[in-house]
Amino acid sequence: MSNAQPNWQPEELLPHDHPMILLGRVEDYGADFVAASFTVNKQSYFLNHQQQLIPIWFGLEYMAQTIGLFAGIQHKLANEPVKIGFLLGTRRYTCLADALLMSHTYQVRASKKYEDEGLSVFDCAIYHPELVAEASINVFQPNDSAEFFKQL
Template sequence: MQSIEAQKPIILSKPVSEFVPHSAPMVLIDKIVDFDESSLVAEFSVSAESRFFQTDIPGIESWVGVEYMAQAIAALAGIRAFLVNQPVNLGFLLGTRKLELFQQQFNNNQTYTVQIKELYMDDSGLGSFDCSIVQNNQCVCAAKLNVFETSDQTQLLN
């Protein structure tokens, strides 16, 4: 197996949809910018074509940031699976703690950076991540997300 650094250019050239188990139009992240074993940086841009865009504000309400953060976590899990030649596992957002919204919306024609850092991931698939969304070095929203990842889809969906 090649090192993460050796695989990084290949991974960063792929569309986010290869690592996030969603289909269009629910893949919200536009691009994976960087990652390592326990963290990931991604970007998304807001436009009138963006999912959850509201013309009356014009933008996306900041509470949707939880989903951007969750998709960044899913992208890191997808990259981990790719690195060991495994399929992407099913993941669930279990809860959000300490959600802080520093502005009401993500503004039209702006690009935002999602940063996630794993706090822990145990053998059962339970994990916690420290997450933030920033723009121009200013935090727009932050939260700790609790997640669950499993490869046994039949147990959960029956």
């Protein structure tokens, strides 16, 4: 069952400021997934203006921000502040396209596969409408980021 909240904006769910908020809107979410979308345009942060595209390797950041939306939704539902999280890495990143193209709208989906003490693994994919890229992404979200940074 879906709990889509069309009024939630990425700005409310991510601990980022523009221009680093890459996603346009939350499309859908559930207990273990979130779906978002974005359109490549002249204001897109990673746009190669000469070639009018975003190189596909930046797809990982779109996936990571989609995971951030999932975490932000969980915090909002629990009446907690949005917390910072960290992209630890990926075990695989498969690309079926060379770039994200100007004026195209893409769908990004992140599905939680594992979670334990702040460490999570998500399967992520970008579509237009066919699969463009997919990855398994490892993330970490400490309970208290200030205390976490003191320990480093």
